[in-house]
Amino acid sequence: MKLRSIELALPHAAEAAAFLTGIWGMASAEVRGQTHYLRGSGPFPYLVALEESAEAYVRSTTFTCARERLEELKVSVTRANLPARPVTSDDPGGGRGIIVELAEGELLRFLTDTSEVAPIEGKDLPVKLTHIVFNATDAEATGTLIEQALGFRVSDRTKGMVFVRCNESHHSTAFARAGFSSLNHIAFEMADMDAVMRGIGRLRDHGMVPAWGPGRHGPGANVFAYFIAPFGPVIEFSTAVEKVPEDYQPGAPEDWTWPEGRIDQWGMSDKDFAGLRAAEEKFRHRRDWGPQPLNEEQA
Incomplete structure (x- = not known):
C-alpha cells in the first residue's frame, strides 16, 4: 500500500495552486473544472488536489493498494462498523475502491486499478x-x-x-x-x-x-x-x-x-x-x- 495524494477544498484554489507551483516547487498536472491537480517528479498523476470551495476542509487522503488488499479492507472496515462507501475515482489516475471515515472524521480513500504517469525531471520537485x-x-x-x-x-x-x-x-x-x-x-x-x-x-x-x-x-x-x-x-x-x-x-x-x-x-x-x-x-x-x-x- 502507498500514500498517494490529499484532496483539499478551499477558497481561492487557483491562488493556492500558483503558490505551490511557482514557489513551493510542484508541477501542474491538469485542471478539471474548478479543481487544480498538482504533481511531483514521481509516477503518481497528482499529489495534491485543490477544489474551489467557500470553506476550507479535507475532502480525503488517498492510498493505492492491490485488489487483494482492498478486499481485506472491505471486510475489516465492515467488521469495525466504520462509515464507508464504494467509490469510483474521477480524479487523474482513476481507480475504484472505498472511502472510510475514522472515529474523529478523518476520511481515507483506498483505490486499486489506478494508473500512473511517466516521471518528470526536476531536482527541486517533490518526488x-x-x-x-x-x-x-x-x-x-x-x-x-x-x-x-x-x-x-x-x-x-x-x-x-x-x-x-x-x-x-x-x-x-x-x-x-x-x-x-x-x-x-x-x-x-x-x-x-x-x-x-x-x-x-x-x-x-x-x-x-x-x-x-x-x-x-x-x-x-x-x-x-x-x-x-x-x-x-x-x-x-x-x-x-x-x-x-x-x-x-x-x-x-x-x-x-x-x-x-x-x-x-x-x-x-x-x-x-x-x-x-x-x-x-x-x-x-x-x-x-x-x-x-x-x-x-x-x-
Whole structure:
C-alpha cells in the first residue's frame, strides 16, 4: 500500500495552486473544472488536489493498494462498523475502491486499478508525499482503530504523536495529541537533503522563513523544514524517512526525549508553536456522503 495524494477544498484554489507551483516547487498536472491537480517528479498523476470551495476542509487522503488488499479492507472496515462507501475515482489516475471515515472524521480513500504517469525531471520537485499527519482528540484510540480496522501498524509513540505506517516507511500518517481533530500538516518527500535546503532558500527568496527547521526528527529520523502556506495549512519539506522491518518494535514516549531546550536531533532551529497551532486548526474534516455497503460497486 502507498500514500498517494490529499484532496483539499478551499477558497481561492487557483491562488493556492500558483503558490505551490511557482514557489513551493510542484508541477501542474491538469485542471478539471474548478479543481487544480498538482504533481511531483514521481509516477503518481497528482499529489495534491485543490477544489474551489467557500470553506476550507479535507475532502480525503488517498492510498493505492492491490485488489487483494482492498478486499481485506472491505471486510475489516465492515467488521469495525466504520462509515464507508464504494467509490469510483474521477480524479487523474482513476481507480475504484472505498472511502472510510475514522472515529474523529478523518476520511481515507483506498483505490486499486489506478494508473500512473511517466516521471518528470526536476531536482527541486517533490518526488511524492511522504506523510499526512492529523490532529486528534484521542490519538491513542485512533492509532488502535487504524491498526484494527485498516491493518496499519503503529511505529512509535511520543509525547506529541502516534506514528503509523502502511508499508516499510516509518510513517505514512500520524496522529498528534492536539485535543481537536483537523489536518496537522502535509509532508513532501524531496530527493535529498540538498533539495530540502534549496527549498528553504527558495522560500526565503520570497520572504518566507521556516516555522520550524531545518532539523532532524527522532521517530523516522527524517530531515524536515515546516512552513505555513499562504492558503492556510502547514506544509513540510522532508527527506530520508527511516525504513523499518516488519518486526520493528514501537517506541514509547520515554524512548524519545531530548536535552533541555531541544525538540529534535539537531537542536539548531526554533519552532513557531503559536503560528503552527493556528494553521493546524484551519482544515477540518467533512463527510458529504452517506454510508453504503461495501459490496456495492458504485460511485
